[in-house]
Structures are given as structure tokens and as C-alpha cells.
Amino acid sequence: MFNANEPPAGLSRRTLLRAGLSGAAALALAGCAPEPRFLSPTSSAVRDIEAARQATGALTKVALKAAVTTVDLAGTPAATWAYGPLPAPTIRLRQGDALEATLTNELPDPTTIHWHGLALRNDMDGVPNLTQAPVAAGAAFKYRFTAPDPGTYWFHSHVGTQLDRGLYGALIVEDPNEPLAYDEEWVVIVDDWLDGVTTTPPQVLDELSQGMGSMTGMSDGPMRMGNTLMGATSDALGGDAGDVYYPHYLINGRPSGDPETYQSSPGRRVRVRLINAGSDTAFRIALTSHELTVTHTDGFPVTPTTTDAILVGMGERYDFIVTLSDGAFALIAEAEGKQDRAVAIVRTAAGTSPPPDGDTPELTGRVLTADQLVAVDSAQLPNRPVDREITVRLRGGMKQYDWSMDYNSFDLSDPMAKPYSVSSGERVAVKFVNTTTMWHPMHLHGHTFQLARGGARKDTSIVLPNRTLTVHFDANNPGRWLTHCHNLYHGEAGMMGVLAYLD
Ligand SMILES: [Cu+2]
Structure with a gap:
């Protein structure tokens, strides 16, 4: 029994209206038109759409342990949060396969995982308080969903500023009828890094939230003030490029002082799956002495388009094909407007590695953005x-x-x-x-x-x-x-x- 004047906790006015009142009485009580009702993530519509997806029946199981760790950035230790190594090991499955990912939260704070770009079932989307309760410290959660479309995706924490730590990795959904011809694949994740080096992401948000007041960028080029970066500009981005100072930029978890080497042979066609996991940095990507042929963005195929460089915003992905020349080359991820970069080495022959700060004419050649692309039929x-x-x-x-x-x-x-x-x-x-x-x-x-x-x-x-x-x-x-x-x-x-x- 409950007092009719006082709805018990959890019962909304709307529930009471539906239970007891109707028509004019309900409208009078609500004082306006009835509130719209929205589907819940646990509704049968979500289950039904998942059941209707083309499924292979195969199940890939992975364990992701979010934990406090220390990563080594070219000799600088950085205390951070990650799913094991940085980035997390790449998850691979085929279109129509189901993924079962068990997240164990060993962090001091609640967390979730968002599967960025996938048209998956809503209750597995990993948005705290919207599609699921945040996974408490010490607790675990099983994500299980069918991957509907092939492509280059990624996963990351969706709680607070946790993405700007090390809580991310690539998720590749392979096409069982892959129409693209290539010899090998290289997943390239670019990132801007500050956690455990100069500050932590929550401190950066605190600092930014004070506002810049009447301060203006009077400097010639980017200038650091605390963890704020003034005057980082980019014509390609229409002005202010970003506002956070990062001491490091990374390709696959490594700064330019300790670059990854991608070893291959001359003439090989490599499909690069590029992911920007940064939080405040667009990257301009080029491979010295090579053209890039862009074949996909955000997982979906486009009419192949050749360019010298790609401008990739946070969360965007590009797949491109390169046919490797003979020698040693640098894959450059220039932090747009910030006058710093990450590099990786691509090597098909012996010889000295290109210097990380070398001249890269490709960066100022043709620069591709998504508006130049056309979807395939x-x-x-x-x-x-x-x-x-x-x-x-x-x-x-x-x-x-x-x-x-x-x-x-x-x-x-x-x-x-x-x-x-x-x-x-x-x-x-x-x-x-x-x-x-x-x-x-x-x-x-x-x-x-x-x-x-x-x-x-x-x-x-x-x-x-x-x-x-x-x-x-x-x-x-x-x-x-x-x-x-x-x-x-x-x-x-x-x-x-x-x-x-x-x-
Ligand atoms: Cu914004």
C-alpha cells in the first residue's frame, strides 16, 4: 500500500498517469501535451533487431582487464590506466561473428567500454547511465553483441576523461568476401599523451573548465600555459586546432624517441588501418616518398582516392593502401597545428632510418579530408x-x-x-x-x-x-x-x- 499523494520511488508521473488517469484529466495534470515515451536499451525492439542481424554463429571471447599500470615512453615512465599493454591487443572477428568481451574493472573508478562505430545492440554501447550502469570498481561486465558490418573500428572507455589515459584498442571486423586486394595489414593508432607525465586528464579538464577569460593567443605559434596550449592553429581546421598541451604524441603507444618499425618487402601492398585515439589532436598523416590510396573511412568503402597526406580528426578512421618502395621510410603523424609529431619506421631494406624530424613534402602536398570522398555503390x-x-x-x-x-x-x-x-x-x-x-x-x-x-x-x-x-x-x-x-x-x-x- 502507498499513499496516493506520494509516488513510491521509481514510479514516474507518467507511470501513474497510465495506471490511473486518462484523457483530459491526464493532460490537465501534466499541464501540457503528454511526454513522449522512448525505447529503453533493454526493450524487446533492441533484442529483436539483434536477433534479426545476419549472424555466423561464431563467437570470439576476449578478456579486458582495466587496471592501473605504468607504460614506458622512450624512457619516461607514465603511470596510467590501460587494458594491459598500450594500445590494448587488437580484437579481430569476422562480419556476423559475435564478440563476448569480459571487462574486469580493477581501476579505482567506475568504467565502461564503448565500441566506437559499430551499429551494435543499444544495451552494449557502453554509455554510462544511458545504456548501462557504470561498471563499479572491482566489478565485471560481459559485453556480447553481433558485429554487423566489416571495417576498422575501435573501443575505448566512455567514462569521464578516461579515454585520455590508455584505455583504448583497435577492433577489426573482417569481410569474409573482402573485395580489396592487398598483401598485409598494419593497424596504426595515433594518440596524444599526457597522462602520468605532466598531469592527468581530470586535472586538464579542471584547468580548462576555469575558462580562458580574456586571455587571447598573442603568441607566434603554439605556446604552453600550464596544460593549456595557446595559438595552435590550422588552416585546414579553420583556425584553433586544439587547446591541450601534450608532451608526447604516439603511434601504437610509442613516441618518436622509440618508434615502432614495420618490416616488409619492396612492392608489397599494405593496407594501413589508421585510427585517431587522441583527445584534443587532429593528425596529418603521411609516409615519406609514398602516395596513399584511401579505400575506407570509418569502416565503410569509398572510391579509391590517391593523396599525399590525410587529416584525421579524433575518433575518425581511414584505411589506405601503400605499395612499398625499397628502403627505410617514416610514417609521420603530425599533430595538426601543434608543431610536434609521432613517427613509425617502415623498412623494406637495410640502411639508416629516416630522422624523425626530417622534411616531409607529402605533409604539405595533397591533404585529404572526408568531404573529398565518395561512397562506393x-x-x-x-x-x-x-x-x-x-x-x-x-x-x-x-x-x-x-x-x-x-x-x-x-x-x-x-x-x-x-x-x-x-x-x-x-x-x-x-x-x-x-x-x-x-x-x-x-x-x-x-x-x-x-x-x-x-x-x-x-x-x-x-x-x-x-x-x-x-x-x-x-x-x-x-x-x-x-x-x-x-x-x-x-x-x-x-x-x-x-x-x-x-x-
Ligand atoms: Cu568539440
């Missing part, structure tokens, strides 16, 4: 009219560090406070209107959208300052999906929102 969204248009205004700035979507100060402790609605089966257009003076790599969970008509299929896309990017997707994966800036600190400051399917 099989990756085109079918032609149909838009059923729903959602406008997302990106707002805020460095002065107050008040990044947001539509002035909503997003709080992951109450993620469903103000969702954007969609309905199953709709063709949705999202207009990201960037009203700020900085670029934002915007990410949508659980879907792959299309850039313009015929453009690349992507899940993370650069929106330049004072520009609008319109993307289209089909609402075919029910649930509650985060959409946010993949600049980790912008996201944490509030540039996040939820796109929720109506029940």
Missing part, C-alpha cells in the same frame, strides 16, 4: 526523402569553456533530460550548425551516416568553425544513442546529446 544510402530533420547547434567557446549542443548543459548523470527524438524507419537528416570559432569532430553512436548525397559513410565527421554539416542516416537501430564532440574535453564540458527512438 554498396555503401550508398538508398535514395529516399528525409522524414525528419534535426538541427543541432554547436555552441560555446574557450572563454567560459561552455561547449554545448543547443545550450543544453549535458550531464551524463541525467542523460535523458532533453533528447532529440527519432522514430524507427525514418530517414533522418542531422544538421550540425557550428556557431563556434573552433572545429568539432562530431560522432553519432550506433549508426553510420552519409555526408551529403553520395558522400562517404561515416560515424565521426569534422565540422569546421562557422559551417554547417548535414548528414543523413536511416533510423534502423532502436535505442538511446549518444551524439557528441569527440574532442574529449568539449564532450565532457557539455557538447553531448542523446538521440532517442520514440516508443
